[in-house]
Amino acid sequence: MEAAAVDRLNAAYRARFGFPFIIAARLIRDPAVEEATAREEVAQITRMRLDGLVAG
Structure with missing residues (x-):
């Protein structure tokens, strides 16, 4: 992933949760x-993505 994308995602994470992604x-x-x-972490990510698709 390129640095600009990482910076953008980290900023979005901080804006939503109030602390940096670690x-x-x-x-x-x-x-x-x-x-x-x-x-377990991959399974959690998969569940979140599927939930997002279903909620659509």
Whole structure:
């Protein structure tokens, strides 16, 4: 993703929620735990996108 798009999305996130979007790099976690967390987060994103399509 290009820097301008990231800046635009971060500004929209801050405007909506009042705080900056943060990414946490969790390099010290157990790989199995990190994979499970990543799968849960992908599932949440998928649900949000499907909800948006259904609400249309």
